Amino acid sequence: MTSEVLVEKKKLENPPLEIRVLGDRALRQPAKRIAKVDSEIRDLVREMLQTMYSADGIGLAAPQVAVQKQLIVVDCEPDNPANQPLVLINPTIKALTRDLCVAQEGCLSIPKVYLDVKRPEAIEVAYKDEYGRPRTLKATGLLSRAIQHEMDHLNGVLFVDRVENSLALTQELNKYGFSTQAVKPVG
Incomplete structure (x- = not known):
């Protein structure tokens, strides 16, 4: 079955949604589980x-x-x-490796800021696809990192909250006009 949610991979002059940036309260609110996967969810x-x-x-x-x-x-x-593209609804991490790796991350909600973040190298994630079917995926490398980064957003956590080098963090945020007050360290 092909996805109903296929879109052309192209830049739109006026994308349908507005991406919120660091400091916006919407980024810090925990997301709610989706009870029903329907056409409204597929439109989203x-x-x-x-x-x-x-x-x-x-x-x-x-x-x-x-x-x-x-x-x-x-x-x-x-x-x-x-x-x-992968669509993960109500994702939960079922397993992760003890092997940690450090790599640079960025975020559409914190434009131009790129910093090192330590995360598990590989994960196993359970989720529902855009039809509500249960799925499981083992991910490593960039895919593993991207899923963990996006799942953090569902809990109101941003990648800057995981940056261990506070000097680099402060310098990068200041350079692009973001407040260090908007960072909420985890761990």
Whole structure:
């Protein structure tokens, strides 16, 4: 079955949704589980994908567009038309490796800021797809990192909350006009 939510991987001049930025309260509210996967949810998925591609992103969580639902979209190959984006509804991490790796992350809600974040190398995630079917996925590398990053958004956590180098964090945020007061360290 092909996805009903397929969208062209292209930039739109006027994407359908507005991405909220660091400091916006919508980014700090925990998302609610989705009880029913229906055409309304698929429409939201379509709009989120269009918005993500328009912003040159590889992932977007519903809270980033001020929708408090447990829904994320991920596409680690936005330039590859053959690669299907992932739609994860009510995702939960079932397993993760003890192996941690550090890599640079950025976020559509914190434009231009890129900093190192330590995360588990591999995860196993359970979720529902855009038809409400239960799925499980084992992810490593960039896909694992992107899913963990987007899932953090569902709990009101931003990648800057996980940055351990506070000097680099302060410098980067100040450089692009973000307040360090908006960071809520986790851990």
